[in-house]
Each structure stands twice: as structure tokens, then as C-alpha cells.
Amino acid sequence: MKQETVNSRPQKGNPFVTFLWVILIVLFLNWLIFPNLTGQKIKSTDYGTFIEKMEEGSIKEVMIKSGQIYFTVADKGDVTTYQTGEVNDPQLVDRLLKAKSPNKDGKVAFTEIVPEENSPFLNFILMWVLPGLLFYVIGKRASRSIQARMGAGGNFMSFGNGGAKIYADAEIKTTFADVAGQNEAKEMLKEIVEFLHKPQKYTDIGASLPKGALLVGPPGTGKTLIARAVAGEAKVPFFAISGSEFVQMFVGMGAAKVRDLFRQANEKAPCIIFIDEIDAIGKRRDSGLGGNDEREQTLNQLLTEMDGFDGRKGVVILAATNRPEDLDKALLRPGRFDRRIQMELPDLEGRKAILNVHLKKVKHEAVDIDIVARATAGTSGAELANIVNEAALRAVRMGRNAVTTEDLEESVETVIAGAQKKGKVVSAEEKKIIAYHEIGHALVAAMQSHSAPVHKITIIPRTSGALGYTMQVESGEQVLMNREELFNRIVTLTGGRTAEEEICHVVTTGASNDIEQATKLARAMVTRYGMSDKYDMMGLETVHNVYLGGDTSLTCSAETAAAIDQEVLEMIRKAHEKSRRLIRENLDVMHEAASFLLEKETITGEEFMHILHQSGKL
Missing domain, CATH: 1.10.8.60 (Helicase, Ruva Protein; domain 3)
Incomplete structure (x- = not known):
């Protein structure tokens, strides 16, 4: 797809090319003022050798210039030019007149060249005016280049331009038909598309186009995809830029980029501006010390630009983030981002x-x-x-x-679990423990009400580190979970360790992930879901970055935190005891199902349930 850069402008001159021209001019002047005297290769020698050659009668020609003596020697048919320094020798002219030479007349041809001095005016031009003019031209062109980069929002310390990408209306092939599982978001954005197509329909009643819409949701839910679909449906230019591209090394550069982006968008209106990961520049401003001046100036410029442009021109701003709780309140107020569109995980x-x-x-x-x-x-x-x-x-x-x-x-x-590792060597004893561990999960899940049906059981190791797993698949979509369902899920998680203890009489590291999930779920029941008799509906924990893993932090005293730990421990112990009771009551089914799993390595939920039905347990 062809891409156009917003801040790409033709530059009038290249300082590097100008510098090359200066070098060439200097070399030309050097050759013009100091030419090679003879065009031949000249050898350096001493004054004594000059006298010896003169006495031998092998010198043909002598030239004296600027304190240097140049003499030509004929030796066995070869002619060589030598250079030596001039010495205060009053007898030099008499020696040259008396010396013999291989020339036809037998005399040495000699002369002295008196250098012509330039006029003071010419020396002033060559030494001061010309170099000053050349440096002025270089500085002027370099200044224009830097101003062009800074005016376009680019960083003049970097190579190339890093602005927004402009996609012409014909280049956007994505439509709402390519976006599935987000019907509510599409309905809210279709109104923006219709406004861009038929603005008169809305302006007649006095309505104005929403200036901005904030797309919020977990990674991978299609925020960028649906933004492109809006541009594709509206058939308008699409400006795409990441929030991190506004963050620059020097204060003011990010704000310049924001100004240039909105200037170009106004020139191409109607159009759509899409800022991905806007939290990179839109974080809540810190009133204390240690703030990021560049980021805050960029945010201030963005707020100003969003207030300054006319929504009737058809410039729509779409932004996406995974951390809406970190955004500045001024950025989220109506008149800037009028709509907040949730992009949740699909049902x-x-x-x-x-x-x-x-x-x-x-x-x-x-x-x-x-x-x-x-x-x-x-x-x-x-x-x-x-x-x-x-x-x-x-x-x-x-x-x-x-x-x-x-x-x-x-x-x-x-x-979910990684590729199969069929070549991994597992001893027979360990394989048996793994089989009973997984059957323990499946059996406890099957013997409880309000538990998801078992879909598959396998003891084939996976590249994620899992030596086996039991997959449960809900029969339908579940929106709410009650206290009994959550507790039964904890019971199922403890079933693997319980099977190891009751049948293999060992405790292994294979239950580490089960322990982590059971503890996390039990703690959430006590601190966030209000499912504890002791704390009733008291909130004891907050969640940060809901769309990025959901980090939690307690909002209670140290004494209460210790009491929460006891409450969580008691809940897990009750779940452990329940799973132990279920397994002890069904040991014969455990042995039969584990033997079948050891033989097949992978069994389906139907095969497992068939064993339970044959035993008469269900």
C-alpha cells in the first residue's frame, strides 16, 4: 500500500551538496594560484649536488623562483628536474656563465622569475570576502533545512521524517464487514460515517459532529481495525500515528508535531485522525516535581488543537488505549472526546x-x-x-x-498451552502421577453441580511447561457466576493435588499452577466480590490496568490484610476437604479412568463420561 508522510516537504537546498561545491572551488583556486611549474615530477636535492652537477656539465637549464632553484639534468638520455633551496652564493651567476652544458651552444640556460604580487584589493577579496560569502551560503541553506524539519514537527537531530501516515480514501479497503464481534461499537461509529456523508441532515437540526471518540479495550480486540473501517466506509483520508511518535528528546518538538498534524488535517478535511496508544502522551499531568515537560507540553498542545478546530469541517479524531484510567481528565471531557466506545472481548x-x-x-x-x-x-x-x-x-x-x-x-x-512435546521422556512412575492428577481434576468437576463439562483430558506434555491438562468447556455463554460456582471451581483446582495425596501418597510440583489460580480466585471472592461472611460487602482490593492483566492492591490496614489471609486459607481448606471426600468416594472410577488415560494418553470428555456412566456413579 502506498503511504504518504504528512511532514514530507521538498527542500530547496542540500547543505552537503553546497559543501562539496565549496571544496571544488577551493581546489580550483589553489591550482590557479599555485600551478605546477613544469608539469613534470620534481625531485628534491641539496645545494652541494647542484654544484657537482654544474661542474660535471650535465645541467641544461636553471630557473630561480621564490627562493628555490629548479635545474634540469641530462644523464644518459634521461632528463630529470631537481629542486633545491637558494643559498647566499654571490658567485652563482659567474659559475653558471662558465659552466658547460649538453645544450647545442654548450651554455647553461638560466633565468630568475620575479613573482607578481596581487593588489591589496584582490588579496582582500580572496582572503576575506570569498570565504565569508561561502560560509554565509552554507549557513543559510542549513538553517532553511532545520526550520523545514522543525516546522513539520520532525526532529532535526534524526534522519528522515517520522510523522503520521496519510492513507488516501482509495487506499483504505477495510469496511465494517471486516469487523466482527463488535456490533455495539460499529453502531456508534456508523453515525460518524453518516455524518461525514450527509452533514446537512444533522446541521439542519443543530447537531454537530462529535470531535473525538475514544476506543477502549483489551489488546487484540480490533481498535485499530475498526478505526480503519470507519475511514474505509466514509471514503475520506485517514491519518494514522502512534502516541509514542509525539514524544521527542527536545521540549517543544512533540507540540510542533501536533500543530502540523492538525494543520494538514484541516487542509484535507473531511478526514479522520487516528492516534493509537494515546496514553503515551495523554497521561494524567503530575502537579508535583519530576514531571515530563515535553510530554505535558505535547498534551497541552493536543488539548488546544482539539478545542480550536471546527467540527463542522468534518475532522474526526479517533484514539485507542488499553489504560483509560491513566488518561488526563481534561482530555476525556465532552468537547474533546465526546464518546467512549468499549471494545470488549467477544462473546x-x-x-x-x-x-x-x-x-x-x-x-x-x-x-x-x-x-x-x-x-x-x-x-x-x-x-x-x-x-x-x-x-x-x-x-x-x-x-x-x-x-x-x-x-x-x-x-x-x-x-493456550503450547505445542505437543511427544519426544519428552517421562518415567512410568511420573506418568502415573500425572494421569491420576488430571483424572482427579476431571472427576471432581464431573461430580459437582454448576461445573463446566469436561471436554478433553491429556497427559502429553506441552511446550508451555504443562505435563498434562484437563480442558473444560462451558455449554453456553456465562455472564455472572454465583458463590457456589466459584467455590466449586476452587474445589476442581484442588482435585489434582488431592488425587496425588490419596492414591500416589506423594505431593509434587505439578499443582503449582492450580495453587496459584485457586488462591487468586479465593482472594477475589473475599476482597472484591463480597462473598465472605466476615467482611460482607466491604471492598478491600482495587484493580489497576483492567485491560492489561488487572494488577491488584489492597486498600485496608495491615491487621485486616492478615485476617484476609486467614479467610482465604479457610476457604481453600474447605475446598480441599470437599475434593478429598469426592475422590475417596469414587476410587474405583479413578483407577479405571487413569488406566484408560495411561493407555490412550488423550481421551475426550465423552469417553470419560462413558466410564462414569458404566460405573453407575452418574
């Missing part, structure tokens, strides 16, 4: 739509979209695109020319 129907969009790009046959969509709960659109691509690569490796459901299911596991 079940959204995942199906996204999978269908990406499956159109690959050959596939008899694909069960429902199974794949249910197995990918919590994934973003970018992750679903990666899953489809991994499935296509697997189909090629397996020698097929079309993607199947099996390829998609395996690619889901590859993205």
Missing part, C-alpha cells in the same frame, strides 16, 4: 462471527464453529485470527488441503 456469538470472517480466507470443510467458539472463551479477535492461521498450518503439515474441526481444536490447545 460466544461474536467469536463465531470472527471465526467465520477468518475462515473465509482459508480452505475448510465440515468445521463445527460452535465447538471452537465455546472452547475459546475469553480470547480476543487477534487470538482467534492466530488460531485459524495455526489450524491452516497444521492442515498443511498433516498433508491435507483443507482445515477441519480437529485442526482448529488442536490449534486452540497450541495457542
Whole structure:
């Protein structure tokens, strides 16, 4: 795709080329003023050798100039020119007159050249005026180049221009049809597209175009994609720039970039400006010491420009961020970013739509979209695109020319847990422990109500470090979870360790991830979900960077924090005891299912449930 840079301007002169011309002129003047006297190669010698050659009668010609003696010697048919310094020798002329020479008349031809001195005016021109004029021309051209870069918002200390990319309206091929799983966001942005197409419809009633819309959501949910789709639907130029590109080394350079961006956007209106990762320049301003002056000046300039341009011209600003809580309040107020559009992770129907969009790009046959969509709960659109691509690569490796459901299911596991490590050597004893560990998870999950059905159990190691895993897939989309469902999930997490203790009589490191997840879930129930009898509905923890992992911090005293630890421990102990009771009541099923898993290495949820039904436990 052709890309145009906003701040790319033709420069009138190149200082480097000017410098080369200066060098050439100086060399020419040097050759003109100090030419080679004879055009021949001259050898240096001493005055004594000059006298010896004269006495030998081999000197043909002598020339004296500026304190130097140049003499030509004929020796066995070769003619060589020598140079020596002039010595105070009063008898030199008499010696030359008496000396013999290989010339026809037998006399040495000699002369003295008196150098002509330049006039004082010419010396002044050559020594002062000409160099000053040359340096003035170089400085003028260099100043124009620097001003052009600074005026365009570029950094004159760097090579090349780093402004926004302009995509012409014909170059944007993305439309709303390419964006799936974000129907609410598309509905809100379609109004902006319609305003750009039919502004009279809105201006007649007195409405004005929203100046800005902030796209907020986790990474991979399609914020950049939907911004391009707005430009593609509206058929207007699209300015794309990252917030980090405004951050410069020198104070004022980022603000210059902002001014130039809005100037060019006003010239090309109607158009769309898209600032990705706007939190790089839009962070909350710090009133204390140690602030970033360059970033704050850039933010101030952005606020001023957003207030200054006329929304009726059709300039729309779209921005994207994963950290809306860090943005400055002045940036979020109405009149700047009038709309906040949530780009959440897709639900079940959204995942199906996204999978269908990406499956159109690959050959596939008899694909069960429902199974794949249910197995990918919590994934973003970018992750679903990666899953489809991994499935296509697997189909090629397996020698097929079309993607199947099996390829998609395996690619889901590859993205989540890593590729299979079939060559990893695991001892028979360890393999047995792993098998009982995974069957422990599956059995506890199956024996509880309000628990997701078991979809697959495997003891094949993965590159993520997992020696095996049990996959549970919800039968439908679940929005809310009650206290019993969360507690049962903790019970399921403790089932693997419990199976090791009850059957293998060992405690291994294989439950490390289970312990981490169970503790995190139990703590959330106590501190954030209000599911503790002791603390009722008291909030004891806050979440930061919700869309980037969700870091948490306690908002309570040290004494309360210690009491929270006891509450979490008690909840996990209760879950552990419940899983121990379930496994003790079903030891015969445990042994049968573990033996089957050791033989097959991977079994489906249907095969596992068949064993439970045969035993009469369900």
C-alpha cells in the first residue's frame, strides 16, 4: 500500500551538496594560484649536488623562483628536474656563465622569475570576502533545512521524517464487514460515517459532529481495525500515528508535531485522525516535581488543537488505549472526546462471527464453529485470527488441503498451552502421577453441580511447561457466576493435588499452577466480590490496568490484610476437604479412568463420561 508522510516537504537546498561545491572551488583556486611549474615530477636535492652537477656539465637549464632553484639534468638520455633551496652564493651567476652544458651552444640556460604580487584589493577579496560569502551560503541553506524539519514537527537531530501516515480514501479497503464481534461499537461509529456523508441532515437540526471518540479495550480486540473501517466506509483520508511518535528528546518538538498534524488535517478535511496508544502522551499531568515537560507540553498542545478546530469541517479524531484510567481528565471531557466506545472481548456469538470472517480466507470443510467458539472463551479477535492461521498450518503439515474441526481444536490447545512435546521422556512412575492428577481434576468437576463439562483430558506434555491438562468447556455463554460456582471451581483446582495425596501418597510440583489460580480466585471472592461472611460487602482490593492483566492492591490496614489471609486459607481448606471426600468416594472410577488415560494418553470428555456412566456413579 502506498503511504504518504504528512511532514514530507521538498527542500530547496542540500547543505552537503553546497559543501562539496565549496571544496571544488577551493581546489580550483589553489591550482590557479599555485600551478605546477613544469608539469613534470620534481625531485628534491641539496645545494652541494647542484654544484657537482654544474661542474660535471650535465645541467641544461636553471630557473630561480621564490627562493628555490629548479635545474634540469641530462644523464644518459634521461632528463630529470631537481629542486633545491637558494643559498647566499654571490658567485652563482659567474659559475653558471662558465659552466658547460649538453645544450647545442654548450651554455647553461638560466633565468630568475620575479613573482607578481596581487593588489591589496584582490588579496582582500580572496582572503576575506570569498570565504565569508561561502560560509554565509552554507549557513543559510542549513538553517532553511532545520526550520523545514522543525516546522513539520520532525526532529532535526534524526534522519528522515517520522510523522503520521496519510492513507488516501482509495487506499483504505477495510469496511465494517471486516469487523466482527463488535456490533455495539460499529453502531456508534456508523453515525460518524453518516455524518461525514450527509452533514446537512444533522446541521439542519443543530447537531454537530462529535470531535473525538475514544476506543477502549483489551489488546487484540480490533481498535485499530475498526478505526480503519470507519475511514474505509466514509471514503475520506485517514491519518494514522502512534502516541509514542509525539514524544521527542527536545521540549517543544512533540507540540510542533501536533500543530502540523492538525494543520494538514484541516487542509484535507473531511478526514479522520487516528492516534493509537494515546496514553503515551495523554497521561494524567503530575502537579508535583519530576514531571515530563515535553510530554505535558505535547498534551497541552493536543488539548488546544482539539478545542480550536471546527467540527463542522468534518475532522474526526479517533484514539485507542488499553489504560483509560491513566488518561488526563481534561482530555476525556465532552468537547474533546465526546464518546467512549468499549471494545470488549467477544462473546460466544461474536467469536463465531470472527471465526467465520477468518475462515473465509482459508480452505475448510465440515468445521463445527460452535465447538471452537465455546472452547475459546475469553480470547480476543487477534487470538482467534492466530488460531485459524495455526489450524491452516497444521492442515498443511498433516498433508491435507483443507482445515477441519480437529485442526482448529488442536490449534486452540497450541495457542493456550503450547505445542505437543511427544519426544519428552517421562518415567512410568511420573506418568502415573500425572494421569491420576488430571483424572482427579476431571472427576471432581464431573461430580459437582454448576461445573463446566469436561471436554478433553491429556497427559502429553506441552511446550508451555504443562505435563498434562484437563480442558473444560462451558455449554453456553456465562455472564455472572454465583458463590457456589466459584467455590466449586476452587474445589476442581484442588482435585489434582488431592488425587496425588490419596492414591500416589506423594505431593509434587505439578499443582503449582492450580495453587496459584485457586488462591487468586479465593482472594477475589473475599476482597472484591463480597462473598465472605466476615467482611460482607466491604471492598478491600482495587484493580489497576483492567485491560492489561488487572494488577491488584489492597486498600485496608495491615491487621485486616492478615485476617484476609486467614479467610482465604479457610476457604481453600474447605475446598480441599470437599475434593478429598469426592475422590475417596469414587476410587474405583479413578483407577479405571487413569488406566484408560495411561493407555490412550488423550481421551475426550465423552469417553470419560462413558466410564462414569458404566460405573453407575452418574
